[in-house]
Amino acid sequence: MKTIKHWVDGKYYEGNPIATLDVENPATGEVEGTLLEASGDDLDHAVEIAKKAQKEWAKVPLSKRTAIMFRMRQLVLDHQDEMARLIVAEHGKNYSDAIGEIQRGRETLDFATSINVALKGEYSFDVSTG
Known part of the structure; x- marks a missing residue:
């Protein structure tokens, strides 16, 4: 079963997840993977990266x-x-x-x-x- 990580700053990012969530195929009910649930710190990190990227994109x-x-x-x-x-x-x-x-x-x-x-x-x- 695959673990679905976050995509931050052009690469996979695990951070410090607060939990994992099962990802089910709604047609079969079968669990196909687990998703890392981001913490508040993970979200803050992603927002900071996005702010920096936007400044570069604007140039x-x-x-x-x-x-x-x-x-x-x-x-x-x-x-x-x-x-x-x-x-x-x-x-x-x-x-x-x-x-x-x-x-x-x-x-x-x-x-x-x-x-x-x-x-x-x-x-x-x-x-x-x-």
């Missing part, structure tokens, strides 16, 4: 941020079958509902990849470094 030119979001969108498209199967196993949805959920989530990425156009005005701020 990235808009064109590069948009390219990253396009890549993420493509990865979602390339792996939607795999992601749908995980949603089926984890949440008990049927496959077509899972695909629909991914497509609705992808709408956010579609918006993010067009944000450079939406923000375009008379003056373009931070479109390049320096």
